[in-house]
Amino acid sequence: MTRMTGFYSDEWTFWHSVGLQALFLPIGGYVQPPSGAAGADTPDSKRRLWSLLKTSGLMERLAVAGPAKVDNADLIRVHTQRYIDEFKEVSAAGGGDIGDFAPFSAGGFDIARISAGLAKAAISDVTTGKVARAYALCRPAGHHCLADRSMGFCVLANIPIAIEAARADHGLGKVAILDWDVHHGNGTQSIYYERGDTLTISIHQENCFPPGYSGVEDRGEGDGGGANINIALPPGAGDAAYLSSIDTIVLPALERFRPDLIVIASGLDAGAADPMARMLVHSETFRAMTQRMVDAADRLCSGRLVIVHEGGYSEASVPFLGLAIVEALSGERTDVVDPTLAIFQAQQPGPETTAFQLQWVDRLAHIFAT
Ligand code: ZN
Numbered sequence: 180m181t182r183m184t185g186f187y188s189d190e191w192t193f194w195h196s197v198g199l200q201a202l203f204l205p206i207g208g209y210v211q212p213p214s215g216a217a218g219a220d221t222p223d224s225k226r227r228l229w230s231l232l233k234t235s236g237l238m239e240r241l242a243v244a245g246p247a248k249v250d251n252a253d254l255i256r257v258h259t260q261r262y263i264d265e266f267k268e269v270s271a272a273g274g275g276d277i278g279d280f281a282p283f284s285a286g287g288f289d290i291a292r293i294s295a296g297l298a299k300a301a302i303s304d305v306t307t308g309k310v311a312r313a314y315a316l317c318r319p320a321g322h323h324c325l326a327d328r329s330m331g332f333c334v335l336a337n338i339p340i341a342i343e344a345a346r347a348d349h350g351l352g353k354v355a356i357l358d359w360d361v362h363h364g365n366g367t368q369s370i371y372y373e374r375g376d377t378l379t380i381s382i383h384q385e386n387c388f389p390p391g392y393s394g395v396e397d398r399g400e401g402d403g404g405g406a407n408i409n410i411a412l413p414p415g416a417g418d419a420a421y422l423s424s425i426d427t428i429v430l431p432a433l434e435r436f437r438p439d440l441i442v443i444a445s446g447l448d449a450g451a452a453d454p455m456a457r458m459l460v461h462s463e464t465f466r467a468m469t470q471r472m473v474d475a476a477d478r479l480c481s482g483r484l485v486i487v488h489e490g491g492y493s494e495a496s497v498p499f500l501g502l503a504i505v506e507a508l509s510g511e512r513t514d515v516v517d518p519t520l521a522i523f524q525a526q527q528p529g530p531e532t533t534a535f536q537l538q539w540v541d542r543l544a545h546i547f548a549t
Pocket of ligand 1: 360362448491
């Protein structure tokens with residue numbers, strides 16, 4: 180029997196709240212309280228993806244799992260005990276923000292442990308062969324979170340927690356993490372910066388978040404030297420620049436590294452409609468990038484591929500981007516046609532801008548060729 184693709188989600192993750200915000204700004208001073216939901220990190224982008232997977236019929240063709248929760252033994256492999264204790268205390272006292280732009284409400288600690296638990300279950304099940312590939316619909320996201328500080332809507336480092344649990348529990352070896360969230364995967368980078376067993380690659384918009392940081396020069400240190408790659412793209416990059424980055428930088432790096440598992444930190448905020456960034460990716464880009472990673476996993480690591488959901492803030496657009504990814508991941512196709520695709524394809528950069536962007540990628544490819 181063909182092994183299925185696992186899908187991991189839990190209703191509680193949609194109940195995580197960053198409080199009343201305007202985009203990413205807390206209300207106060209000259210930031211006027213909105214009359215409705217005006218914050219970027221609402222549950223709806225992810226909940227609507229879940230709903231589209233349901234109504235399209237795709238969910239029925241996946242091995243659906245959840246809930247799950249990580250415990251202190253899982254957290255302490257990645258985070259400091261001091262950070263864990265502080266997070267737990269502030270959560271019990273009604274919520275707050277113990278980092279930079281990463282607020283949470285009462286009970287946020289328990290919901291974050293569920294979010295990380297979904298990633299843990301997905302990576303565990305792929306590592307042990309229970310499912311062929313897996314998608315974890317995590318919320319809150321994880322890729323900005325540091326060992327000792329939360330950041331950018333991220334309060335636990337979901338992917339490192341999940342990888343280190345699989346290493347401890349199942350002897351998982353080398354892992355390659357591709358982060359295509361439009362923001363830099365700084366938390367994942369910092370956790371694995373001196374580790375040679377984990378390749379971290381981030382494709383992101385230059386200087387987007389954290390502001391003023393692109394990180395092309397940051398290649399890792401010590402045992403991790405050369406095992407960190409930052410592909411910082413100019414604002415306005417779309418289908419051509421992203422696929423060229425995958426083909427000329429990511430795939431050669433994966434071939435050299437020979438991972439035992441590939442994990443994608445899949446933010447959908449490079450999408451053309453996202454309010455938090457300035458890229459022009461559409462659903463066929465995400466489908467093609469996912470297909471390339473499915474093929475790479477088949478070639479390099481017996482197909483072992485896990486996708487962990489990160490950011491993505493366009494409530495209308497994210498479901499169609501996410502559906503294309505899950506379709507490519509599972510090898511299943513629904514009859515859903517992305518109603519935004521034609522307009523976003525028409526908005527792709529013209530020939531001269533595309534040529535400039537491809538030269539930009541080519542320059543990076545030369546930097547990362549060794
Ligand atoms: Zn993001």
